[in-house]
Amino acid sequence: MKLSSRIPFRLALKQTPEQRSSSIDTYQRTMLHSNLLRLVARGGPKRLMSTATKLTTVEVNDKTGIATLTMNRPPVNSQNVQLLEDLQKSITEIENNKSRGLILTSAMSNVFSAGLDIHEMYNTNEERLRIVWTELQNAWIALYGSSLPTAAAINGHAPAGGCLLATACEYRVMVPNCRIGLNETQLGIIAPKWLMSGFLNVLPKRVAERALTQGRMFTTQEAFEVGLVDEIANSKEEALEKCSAFIGSFAKVNSLARGLTKLQFRAENIKEFEKIREKDVANFIALASRPEIQKDMGIYLENLKKKGKK
Numbered sequence: 001m002k003l004s005s006r007i008p009f010r011l012a013l014k015q016t017p018e019q020r021s022s023s024i025d026t027y028q029r030t031m032l033h034s035n036l037l038r039l040v041a042r043g044g045p046k047r048l049m050s051t052a053t054k055l056t057t058v059e060v061n062d063k064t065g066i067a068t069l070t071m072n073r074p075p076v077n078s079q080n081v082q083l084l085e086d087l088q089k090s091i092t093e094i095e096n097n098k099s100r101g102l103i104l105t106s107a108m109s110n111v112f113s114a115g116l117d118i119h120e121m122y123n124t125n126e127e128r129l130r131i132v133w134t135e136l137q138n139a140w141i142a143l144y145g146s147s148l149p150t151a152a153a154i155n156g157h158a159p160a161g162g163c164l165l166a167t168a169c170e171y172r173v174m175v176p177n178c179r180i181g182l183n184e185t186q187l188g189i190i191a192p193k194w195l196m197s198g199f200l201n202v203l204p205k206r207v208a209e210r211a212l213t214q215g216r217m218f219t220t221q222e223a224f225e226v227g228l229v230d231e232i233a234n235s236k237e238e239a240l241e242k243c244s245a246f247i248g249s250f251a252k253v254n255s256l257a258r259g260l261t262k263l264q265f266r267a268e269n270i271k272e273f274e275k276i277r278e279k280d281v282a283n284f285i286a287l288a289s290r291p292e293i294q295k296d297m298g299i300y301l302e303n304l305k306k307k308g309k310k
């Protein structure tokens with residue numbers, strides 16, 4: 001079996017519903033084999049890799065073996081289909097290049113990611129909505145279901161889809177004076193359960209329920225106090241260092257045991273997501289197509305633009 005024959009979760013998810021029914025087991029078996037191969041391969045020299053797709057870049061530190069995945073879609077890293085696809089490609093690339101871990105960050109100076117690009121959901125057709133939501137699901141599962149150690153260096157605001165990506169990681173370090181949260185209800189939108197799972201992994205249920213129903217955006221300090229972020233750093237560089245230190249904490253842990261243990265914690269959420277992912281796309285299309293939601297999105301966009309001009 002070649003390394004490239006590993007089946008990432010999202011590819012397994014593209015199978016028929018029948019094939020999918022036992023995909024957790026299939027995935028874990030496949031991962032067990034590929035991780036064994038990866039462990040054997042780790043004996044060899046480290047490769048410095050720096051590749052770029054259009055809206056994300058990947059750089060591997062040849063000393064630590066840790067890959068930094070940077071989102072680069074000015075002005076606010078809003079997640080259009082291309083950014084979501086590039087994120088998936090970069091995650092696959094990092095998983096295949098023997099990296100020791102993945103740090104997700106942003107090339108913007110004050111925004112980690114503004115979440116889904118609202119232009120992609122506004123005044124559009126059902127087919128586009130289907131693609132947008134499917135790619136958001138695919139990007140999330142690629143990150144959430146990765147067996148690698150993952151951390152987010154949150155060097156700016158992280159609303160909605162930005163918070164989704166950050167909470168898909170195992171560790172979060174955030175710079176001061178920014179905001180993070182799932183603000184969907186403020187847009188009149190109900191966040192599906194899978195979209196909440198990372199949030200629910202890190203927050204007590206009561207805190208998560210209140211924050212989600214309020215559509216609350218936490219300041220960095222508040223996020224730290226409730227446990228939504230693990231550390232505060234004074235700069236992006238310091239955030240990257242703290243994320244590297246987190247990933248480095250696994251240096252002496254067997255990576256196969258680590259990865260499988262992580263996925264055991266996440267398996268239930270992933271299984272639930274697999275069951276409902278197609279229905280979830282249909283729900284999203286139905287919701288986002290509603291005239292009143294379209295109207296609210298239009299107003300929201302207008303307000304964002306007005307705010308930008310002030």
Ligand SMILES: CCCC/C=C\CC(=O)SCCNC(=O)CCNC(=O)[C@H](O)C(C)(C)COP(=O)(O)OP(=O)(O)OC[C@H]1O[C@@H](n2cnc3c(N)ncnc32)[C@H](O)[C@@H]1OP(=O)(O)O
Pocket residue numbers: 075076078110111113114115116117118119121157159160161162183184189284287288293301304305306307308309
């Ligand atoms: C049924 C639908 C389900 C959808 C489910 C949810 C997932 C989502 O992710 S929805 C997206 C929710 N995102 C937000 O609510 C964030 C909105 N943005 C902001 O709060 C701020 O822009 C932010 C704090 C991120 C950054 O602030 P600033 O640095 O001050 O930048 P500006 O606000 O001036 O924005 C610059 C420029 O970008 C445009 N913008 C911002 N966010 C989005 C977005 N999510 N989608 C599309 N465009 C966005 C903003 O309008 C400005 O545009 P211009 O005025 O044309 O320059």
